[in-house]
Amino acid sequence: MGYEAIYRHSIEQPEAFWAEQARAIHWRTPPKQILDYSRPPFRRWFVGGETNLCHNAVDRHLAARGDQLAIIGVSTETGQTRELTYRDLYREVNTFAAVLQSLDVGKGDRVVIYLPHTVEAAVAMLACARIGAIHSVVFGGFASHNLALRIDDAQPKLLICADAGSRGGKVIPYKPLVDEALELSSAPPPHVLVINRGLDPQSPMTPGRDVDYATASTAHANADVPVQWLESNEPGYILYTSGTTGKPKGVQRDVGGYAVALMLSMKMIYDVGPGQVMFSTSDVGWVVGHSYNVYGPLLAGATTILYEGLPTVPDPGVWWDICARYGVRTMFSSPTAVRALKKFDADYIRRHDLSALQYLFLAGEPLDEPTAQWIQDALGKPVIDNYWQTETGWPVLSLMPGVEMKPTKLGSPGLPTPGYRLRVIDETTGEDAAAHEKGVLVIEPPLPPGCLSTIWGNDERFLAGYFGHFKQPLYSSLDWAIRDEDGYTFILGRSDDVINVAGHRLGTREIEESVSSYGAVAEAAVIGVSDELKGQVPVVFATLRQTGDDAARAEAAKGMRQTVEHNLGAVARPARVYIVNALPKTRSGKLLRRSLQALAQGADPGDLSTLDDPGALEEVKQALARGPDVGG
Ligand code: AMP
Numbered sequence: 001m002g003y004e005a006i007y008r009h010s011i012e013q014p015e016a017f018w019a020e021q022a023r024a025i026h027w028r029t030p031p032k033q034i035l036d037y038s039r040p041p042f043r044r045w046f047v048g049g050e051t052n053l054c055h056n057a058v059d060r061h062l063a064a065r066g067d068q069l070a071i072i073g074v075s076t077e078t079g080q081t082r083e084l085t086y087r088d089l090y091r092e093v094n095t096f097a098a099v100l101q102s103l104d105v106g107k108g109d110r111v112v113i114y115l116p117h118t119v120e121a122a123v124a125m126l127a128c129a130r131i132g133a134i135h136s137v138v139f140g141g142f143a144s145h146n147l148a149l150r151i152d153d154a155q156p157k158l159l160i161c162a163d164a165g166s167r168g169g170k171v172i173p174y175k176p177l178v179d180e181a182l183e184l185s186s187a188p189p190p191h192v193l194v195i196n197r198g199l200d201p202q203s204p205m206t207p208g209r210d211v212d213y214a215t216a217s218t219a220h221a222n223a224d225v226p227v228q229w230l231e232s233n234e235p236g237y238i239l240y241t242s243g244t245t246g247k248p249k250g251v252q253r254d255v256g257g258y259a260v261a262l263m264l265s266m267k268m269i270y271d272v273g274p275g276q277v278m279f280s281t282s283d284v285g286w287v288v289g290h291s292y293n294v295y296g297p298l299l300a301g302a303t304t305i306l307y308e309g310l311p312t313v314p315d316p317g318v319w320w321d322i323c324a325r326y327g328v329r330t331m332f333s334s335p336t337a338v339r340a341l342k343k344f345d346a347d348y349i350r351r352h353d354l355s356a357l358q359y360l361f362l363a364g365e366p367l368d369e370p371t372a373q374w375i376q377d378a379l380g381k382p383v384i385d386n387y388w389q390t391e392t393g394w395p396v397l398s399l400m401p402g403v404e405m406k407p408t409k410l411g412s413p414g415l416p417t418p419g420y421r422l423r424v425i426d427e428t429t430g431e432d433a434a435a436h437e438k439g440v441l442v443i444e445p446p447l448p449p450g451c452l453s454t455i456w457g458n459d460e461r462f463l464a465g466y467f468g469h470f471k472q473p474l475y476s477s478l479d480w481a482i483r484d485e486d487g488y489t490f491i492l493g494r495s496d497d498v499i500n501v502a503g504h505r506l507g508t509r510e511i512e513e514s515v516s517s518y519g520a521v522a523e524a525a526v527i528g529v530s531d532e533l534k535g536q537v538p539v540v541f542a543t544l545r546q547t548g549d550d551a552a553r554a555e556a557a558k559g560m561r562q563t564v565e566h567n568l569g570a571v572a573r574p575a576r577v578y579i580v581n582a583l584p585k586t587r588s589g590k591l592l593r594r595s596l597q598a599l600a601q602g603a604d605p606g607d608l609s610t611l612d613d614p615g616a617l618e619e620v621k622q623a624l625a626r627g628p629d630v631g632g
Pocket of ligand 1: 491
């Protein structure tokens with residue numbers, strides 16, 4: 001069947017389509033009902049079916065491929081490579097699961113995982129899945145405030161962390177950040193399980209609370225922990241993502257629907273099957289890491305590569321060397337990473353034997369044409385843009401070479417993947433936009449399997465945040481889009497206050513709250529400004545409680561930047577800070593962020609009819625002309 005026939009089948013007969021797809025995973029008890037849509041827009045897939053992600057990702061492969069590599073962990077930070085067969089992985093996961101149980105973690109308990117991108121992170125996730133615990137992985141680049149917010153919301157029974165991570169050869173102690181987050185938190189877990197990598201000899205341990213993994217695991221070296229079967233719709237994991245408020249949203253994913261959707265995507269989109277090798281350069285802290293560094297390839301019986309390190313160290317050919325060494329078939333990365341490599345000679349790519357490599361998929365942010373063209377020329381392989389979100393868990397738009405390779409249109413992630421009923425609609429009228437007309441990309445519910453079930457502990461936020469934008473109950477992606485006459489969709493950026501820095505999603509409100517927590521600040525506005533390398537960078541406009549001279553302004557600007565870095569992590573560090581005497585607002589007091597953003601990018605500030613004080617806009621223009629108080 002070609003793409004059109006598959007897509008049409010998925011839309012016209014969703015239950016028949018997904019019932020067939022569900023056969024790709026192992027069910028302890030088969031589903032009794034494929035779709036329950038009695039409480040729209042909530043939906044439940046594969047109702048009554050019992051399954052387990054760890055069983056499908058590990059145990060299921062033991063008989064046929066126990067000696068095949070499952071996970072390869074390559075770290076150019078520690079200089080170590082770990083290769084685990086499916087049998088090795090089974091062993092490690094069972095030992096880990098036994099340690100979790102010894103710490104009283106069981107079905108439905110939340111476990112926060114704060115680890116670098118290592119094999120241990122994948123093992124920890126799978127061990128949680130095995131016993132029905134709900135993991136919530138927090139990106140290792142996030143600082144204590146971010147971690148504390150997530151702990152408070154998830155209320156975990158356990159936090160798993162490492163002594164330290166490492167970036168560019170610099171050791172980043174994790175444990176002091178964890179200790180600080182637990183101080184800040186109102187719901188600290190009773191135990192912290194520490195994986196000591198030997199990177200930070202000073203790593204602090206709190207007796208009675210902190211447990212050393214190496215010591216705890218010796219008693220469980222040969223444990224076999226039975227799989228906890230879960231009803232398909234029970235929560236598998238929570239992954240926090242940024243929204244329009246300062247409070248992150250816990251995207252809650254189910255078990256059965258997720259496994260089925262990932263299996264479909266591995267076959268039809270990424271074209272990776274049993275015994276083949278996939279290399280996704282993302283981090284376990286992000287959704288791509290969950291779906292295509294850990295669960296997707298393992299569910300498919302493939303080999304996955306986890307890379308810890310910079311793409312340019314020891315030289316900009318390091319990823320391609322890994323591809324050649326392990327015969328990688330499908331690679332998955334981000335436009336930002338390619339832009340970083342583009343600064344170097346394409347020969348760093350060409351000098352490696354990439355005969356096994358079939359595709360490079362890129363996602364997470366808009367893929368600009370020069371970047372796509374450069375990497376396509378350097379590789380001589382198809383470069384495929386795919387669009388999705390933390391919420392969807394797997395691609396919404398992509399070409400599907402596992403089914404049929406359609407022509408690429410540069411600048412577009414392509415066509416809807418199976419099960420997604422997409423529309424582009426006018427923001428104000430809610431009517432369908434004509435071809436080439438800008439609108440908001442929406443998904444007609446029921447959402448397909450794999451997408452979020454709800455926001456953890458907050459159905460209201462799920463309903464209002466995603467389904468409350470139009471008269472009809474439509475899931476809003478909050479992305480602007482246009483569609484051409486062939487159905488190819490082009491994504492034009494977010495319609496809300498979320499920005500995308502190097503493929504990382506950040507809420508401007510979170511950064512504003514952090515800036516405002518710096519004592520000298522009266523008020524702050526944070527916007528995303530285009531950046532050649534990172535796509536967007538955060539830029540701050542702030543007013544001070546007390547006006548001061550140049551030196552005082554520079555001091556305050558520096559303080560704000562340090563505060564954000566300390567609270568939220570280096571990813572959120574403002575590129576530039578401008579101090580002004582007033583911020584442009586509407587008469588009702590709303591910050592005119594879009595006008596600020598336009599001005600900062602040298603564009604027309606747009607509709608200013610609601611502007612309260614024209615002087616504030618002048619202030620901003622002057623500050624931009626003068627240059628930032630901190631940053632280049
Ligand atoms: P995240 O949830 O962190 O994956 O961020 C999702 C957001 O990233 C989307 O809402 C888009 O704004 C953006 N995004 C992801 N993939 C693409 C893509 N292929 N093209 C354009 N924007 C993308």
